[in-house]
Amino acid sequence: MTPTRLRKREIVGYGLGDMGFNFYWTNISTFLLIFYTDVFGITAAAAATMLFVVKIFNAFTDPLIGAFADRTQTRWGKFRPYLLFVPLPLAVIATLAYSTPDLGPTGKLAWAYATYLLLMTVYTSMNLPYSALSGVLTGDARERNAVNASRFVCGFLGGMVVTAATPRLVQGLGGGDAALGWALTMAFWGTAAAVIFAITFASTRERVQPARAAPSSVRQDLADLRSNKPWILLFLLALIIMVSITLRMTSAAYYFKYVVNRPELLATFVPAYLLAAAAGTALTPFLARVIDKRRLMISLMLASTVLSAAFLFVDASQIWLMYALQIALGLVLGPKSPLNFSMLADAADFNEWRNGRRATAMTFAASSFAQKLGTAVAVGVIGTLFTTLGYVPNAAQSAESQAGIVWLMSVIPAAFTGLAAVLMMFYTLDNPTMARIQRDLAARQPSP
Known part of the structure; x- marks a missing residue:
């Protein structure tokens, strides 16, 4: 399907883009709720409800954004132009x-x-085409694994940098004024991300095209996805994993502030996870060569379930054990993102193989949709639990509130990853099946 091999410069250039996105996403998933409750002065219930409502609304716009991206035609391709024109408005x-x-x-x-x-909305209008870009850089399964591994290594490194640097930037740029510090900090991250997106735009090229130009409506694209069982399972997988990760990432700030009474540890705790996840992600191309992607994903989800549940038994004084479990979780969960995105590209190939139509961005909208819906569910769970247990911002928490925070770091996310392992048992696009699909699609390509 792909006439030329990817260059290392292109693999790295594409991967860097996710570092830019994590300058936003990590700030949103880790700090936004506590910014609303402890700096802006919105109640936990109101903030959680707002995040939930917006995520639900925005999630349903993702298929429309995907459909628009699939129908974009420019001299730069379908998906690359968004990396050029959207970054500045996003930063503002x-x-x-x-x-x-x-x-x-x-x-x-x-x-x-x-x-x-x-x-x-603006974030998704660039992130979704960026995700779809990985499906048209190459049609080779191994190259796709490498591309997505590069993406998430860079993404985890970006998240690590943000988590470690953001609290310091807020303090330094604001001069003790947290409100001013947050605004200036986001302006800084937005500018840095815009530079990175320009590099990704310049270093990539779209190669994979449908075997034949078969115009279809948005309704037809949606109908294709509804009948695409592998896509449905991947959507549910991404949703469930995002709920689990968001629960732990968002709760970590509260955990160290109110349970451990060491809020400064957050600046190293989350980066420890992200650095370990980057290492796990880097191993993905090797792991995917020796273990079928389906079986690998099931194993990763089961291991994550055990490690998350173990966090329930960690005493507030056992800092070393918190970090050990966090690092182990990073290593285990690192490969899940490149695997999921590689599988989404497989689902796009499956759709083209079966229907003769390729809606790459619409297919990848599953991930964006699931991310937002999963985050909304997680924030809704946190807000409901906090309200029920009597969370009070910037005050000593009750025993019930502290226990709820611990459960949000352990048993509740473990339940979600356990469910993800069960779902993947029904996934059908294993390596032999995809090899056959790739051969058939290659045979359909017109002769040069």
Whole structure:
């Protein structure tokens, strides 16, 4: 399907793009809720409800964004132009989302709704085409594994840098004024991300094209996905994994502030996970060569379930054990993202093989849709639990509230990854099946 092999420069250049996206995503998933509750002054219940509502609304716009990207035609390709024209508006909107105008309780909540909805919509309008780009850089399964491994190594490294640097940037740029510090910090990350996206745009090329140009409607694309069982399973997989990860990532700030009473440890705890995840991601091409992707994903989810559940038994004084489990979780969960995205590219190939139609961005909308829906579910769980157990910002927590935070770091995310392992037992696009599909698609390509 692909006439030329990918260059290392292109693999690395594509991967760098996810570092830029994590300058936003890690800040949102790790710090946004605590920014709303402890800096902007929105109640936990109101903030959680807002995040849930916006995520649900925005999740349903993802298929429309995917359909629009699939129908984009420019001299730069379908998906690369978004990396050129969207970064600047995204940086401005992110800065506004982390600003704290004095509008009163109702006005603050309205501001949060408006800026967060806009932030996530614009973010997706670039992230979804970027994800789809990995499906058209190459049709070779091993190269896809390498491309997506590069992406998530860079993404985890970006997340590690953000988690370690953001608290320091807020303090340094704000001079002790947290509100000012957050706005300036997001302006900094937005500028840095724009530079990285320009590099990704310049270093990549779209190669894979449908065997024949078969125009289809958005309704037809959606119908194809609804009948695509591997895509449905991958959507559910991404959703469940995102719930589990968001529960732990978002709860970590509360865990170290109110349970361990060492909030400064967050600056190394999350990066420890991300560095380990980057190492696990780097191993993905090797692991995928020796273990079928389906069996590998099941094994990873089962191991994650055990490690997350073990966190329930860690005492607040056992810092070393917290870090050991966190690092082990990073190594285990690192390969799941490149595997999932490689499988989504396989699902796009399966759709073209079966129907003669290729809707790459629409297929990859599964991941974006699942990320947002999964994050919404996780934040909803956190907000509901906090409200029920009597969470009070910037105050000593009750025993019930502390116990709830510990469960959010352990048993609850473990239950979700256990469910993910069960789902993957029904996935059918194993390595022999994909080899046959790739041969058939290659045979359909017109002669040069």
